[in-house]
Amino acid sequence: AQSVTQLGSHVSVSEGALVLLRCNYSSSVPPYLFWYVQYPNQGLQLLLKYTSAATLVKGINGFEAEFKKSETSFHLTKPSAHMSDAAEYFCAVSETGTASKLTFGTGTRLQVTL
Amino acid sequence: GAVVSQHPSRVICKSGTSVKIECRSLDFQATTMFWYRQFPKKSLMLMATSNEGSKATYEQGVEKDKFLINHASLTLSTLTVTSAHPEDSSFYICSARVPGSGEAFFGQGTRLTVV
Numbered sequence: 001a002q003s004v005t006q007l008g009s010h011v012s013v014s015e016g017a018l019v020l021l022r023c024n025y026s027s028s029v030p031p032y033l034f035w036y037v038q039y040p041n042q043g044l045q046l047l048l049k050y051t052s053a054a055t056l057v058k059g060i061n062g063f064e065a066e067f068k069k070s071e072t073s074f075h076l077t078k079p080s081a082h083m084s085d086a087a088e089y090f091c092a093v094s095e096t097g098t099a100s101k102l103t104f105g106t107g108t109r110l111q112v113t114l
Numbered sequence: 115g116a117v118v119s120q121h122p123s124r125v126i127c128k129s130g131t132s133v134k135i136e137c138r139s140l141d142f143q144a145t146t147m148f149w150y151r152q153f154p155k156k157s158l159m160l161m162a163t164s165n166e167g168s169k170a171t172y173e174q175g176v177e178k179d180k181f182l183i184n185h186a187s188l189t190l191s192t193l194t195v196t197s198a199h200p201e202d203s204s205f206y207i208c209s210a211r212v213p214g215s216g217e218a219f220f221g222q223g224t225r226l227t228v229v
Contacts, residue, residue, distance in 0.1 A: 034218070043120070043207055043220040044158075051215075090157065094218075101148055102209070102218055106157045 002027045002093045006105035014113050019078040021108045023065075023091030026072065033074040034092040034102065035065055044090065050074060051096075061085070086112045117141060118210050120221025127198055127228055135193045135224045137208030143188035144210035149181075152205040152223075164191040198228040 007022040025031055032051050036044040048059025055067040065076045074091060088109050092102040117140040127133050137147055145166045150158040162183050163171040170183035180202075182194040191210075195202055208221040 036220075041205070041223070041225060043118075043222045044209075046217065046219070049217060092218075100211070101160055101163060103160075104158045109155075 002031065002095070002103045004091050004093050004103055004105035006091050006108050008108055009106065010109045010111065012111040012113060013081045015083055016080050019076070019081045019085065019110065021076040021089050021091075021110065023074045023076065023105060024072050025074060025091070025093045027093055027095075029095055032094045032096060032100075033065075033067060034094070035059065035063070035074075035076045036090045036092060038088045038090065047076070047089075081112045083112050083114075086110055118208065118219040118221045120208050120224055122224060123222055124225045125227070127226070129199055129228055130197055132194055132196045133198055133226060135195075135206055135208075135226075137191045137193070137210070137221050139189045139210045142210075142212050144191075145188060146211065147185060147191040148209040149183065149191075149193050150207045150209065152207060158207060195226065198226070200228045202226065203228045
């Protein structure tokens with residue numbers, strides 16, 4: 001079985017500050033890991049994914065995440081927050097293969113203040 | 115990039131009626147699609163895995179007779195909420211994974227309100 005833990009249901013940062021959203025996973029097989037962003041009443045948009053290639057993954061909108069097997073972590077970072085980054089962020093894990101379901105964390109709401 | 119289209123985006127129905135939600139993969143074939151339900155300010159809960167040409171696989175606690183899933187083609191899966199009740203009101207999202215890439219794309223979601 002796989003699971004994801006997102007520490008912090010709410011994170012607030014000032015515009016221009018570092019964004020750090022934490023994600024730890026549990027998986028009995030080498031995982032695929034994902035970060036998604038969701039704006040109100042919309043579906044999920046993929047920010048980035050780890051699929052066993054480079055451990056530092058760069059995504060859209062300046063976000064990146066580093067896969068650390070020893071820490072079972074896949075934290076999401078962005079050097080400088082922008083007001084438009086305010087949204088709900090979900091970390092997800094899956095096994096390989098297109099028939100594998102994604103298991104989501106509980107989500108972290110990012111607030112960006114002036 | 116790959117696109118998954120979900121329709122309708124919003125629907126309001128009366129208690130006791132049925133509502134059908136469509137999920138289409140627009141530029142790739144999806145033998146497997148996934149249906150999620152999201153409660154307000156909560157994470158996504160997998161309801162079922164839709165398999166083209168065969169029966170869907172439901173997660174524990176999900177009523178298969180209430181949430182009917184049909185995956186009749188490689189680009190279309192439907193979720194029908196039968197005899198809807200107010201407690202079925204929720205945000206429903208479908209997803210499909212692109213063969214070979216491992217990447218999952220999501221539909222825009224459907225906001226169902228049962229009155």
